[in-house]
Amino acid sequence: MAEGKIIKALSGFYYVLSEGKVIQCRGRGVFRKQKITPLVGDYVLFEASSQTDGYIMEVRERKNELVRPPIANVNQAILVFSAVEPDFSSILLDRFLVLVESKKIRPIIVINKMDLLSGKTKPIVEGYIRDYRHIGYDVIATSTVTKSGVEQLLPYLEGRISVFAGQSGVGKSSLLNALRPGLNLKTNDISTHLGRGKHTTRHVELIEIGGGLVADTPGFSALEFNDLEEGQLPLCFPEFLERSHECKFRGCTHMSEPKCAVKKALEAGDIPAYRYNHYVSFMEEIKERKTRY
Ligand SMILES: Nc1nc2c(ncn2[C@@H]2O[C@H](COP(=O)(O)OP(=O)(O)O)[C@@H](O)[C@H]2O)c(=O)[nH]1
Ligand SMILES: [Mg+2]
Ligand SMILES: [Zn+2]
Structure with missing residues (x-):
């Protein structure tokens, strides 16, 4: 059996990247019964039936799993913000950081559109x-x-699975296009983020950029803290976490203790x-949220 990584899932087929080649695979019959759904990003063992086709025999344990878009084993999130148009928002950045930290995904912050800064907005x-x-x-x-x-981003992508996240219009598609000339993702595309609530099964694909794999659709489209418990929040602020052993009370929530x-x-x-x-x-x-139930 060979090992590979699913880079695309479409109409019941899984496209497995293995040693530089892509093999079109189906899942094993028993997967359905065992309720195993292979995801883009999964590490799998597969049995090749020809040079181009095969069957996925085993899905390796996942490090994490995003729901929207459905991707497994995401190593890092590139959180893209713009300096202006739209204006930089530290509360939105902190919201993304908490969600990313809570999933044990490494965040990289990008502040784009630096060219648009003026004398007044630059120092801010x-x-x-x-x-x-x-x-x-x-x-x-x-x-x-x-x-x-832009090129400073490339070494971060190497050998990892990354998702780009951020508001519409900050320049995610433009950045990906700049990082991989010829990619030609649509920019200024406001229709894509309105998929919410509609029954659009959005297909995800991982594309090779800078020696790594990057999701072609933005991650973290749901920005609510639905899965987050109170006790987890202090762990999602690294500068709080590193000081917490000096708090008098163990498990201090840094609110009124x-x-x-x-x-x-x-x-x-x-x-x-503002962080606090x-x-x-x-x-x-x-x-x-808790009292609502
Ligand atoms: N001035 C300026 N405009 C940019 C920059 N990056 C992207 N844009 C523009 O911002 C708009 C939104 O970009 P897009 O890549 O579609 O953003 P996305 O929605 O995050 O994918 C487009 O009109 C881009 O041309 C930048 O660095 N500077
Ligand atoms: Mg875009
Ligand atoms: Zn404290």
Whole structure:
């Protein structure tokens, strides 16, 4: 049996990339009974019946699984924001970061459209870039117009499965096109993010860019904290997590407990107020959700 990775699923066929070749496979008959649905991103063992065709015999255990789009084993999320048009939003970034961290996916932050910054907006965006780098996140500032910074993304893609995520219009498709000339993804395509609620089975495909695999559709289209428990939230803010052993109470939620190291860092200006405020509002949102049931 050979080993490979599913890069596309379409009409009952799975396209398995193995040693540089793509084999068109069907799932084993027993999968249906065992309720196993192979996903794009799955590592599989397959039996080739010819040079081009085969059967998937086994699906390896998944590291994680996204629902929309359906992809397994995502290593990282490239969170794309624009500096302006639309304006950079730190609360939206924090929301993405929490969702990504909670799935044990590594986030990479990209701030695109840097060419559009003016004298007034530049220092604001640069301040955010400094703050997020200070937390320890990788932040890449790009422009697909001047091409500045775009190539810095390539080494991050190598050997990994990545999804691009971010609001419509920030430049995700433009970035992918810039990273892989000839890809020709549609840009300024506002129809694609309206699929919600409609019964469109969106097919996903992983495309090879920079020695890695990238999903061709944006990830994390649902931005609600539906699967998140209160206790998980403090783990999704790395700069809180690293200080939490200094809090007086074990399992401190950094809300109203005394002698809280996070509160202390906030007062000292080591944690920006907006990060803490977003944390509090997410905590309230999670609690609120619970009382609804
Ligand atoms: N000025 C400027 N415009 C950009 C940049 N990147 C993308 N755009 C434009 O922003 C619009 C949305 O880009 P698109 O790639 O479709 O965004 P997506 O919805 O995130 O895939 C298009 O009109 C692009 O030409 C950039 O770096 N600078
Ligand atoms: Mg797009
Ligand atoms: Zn605390």
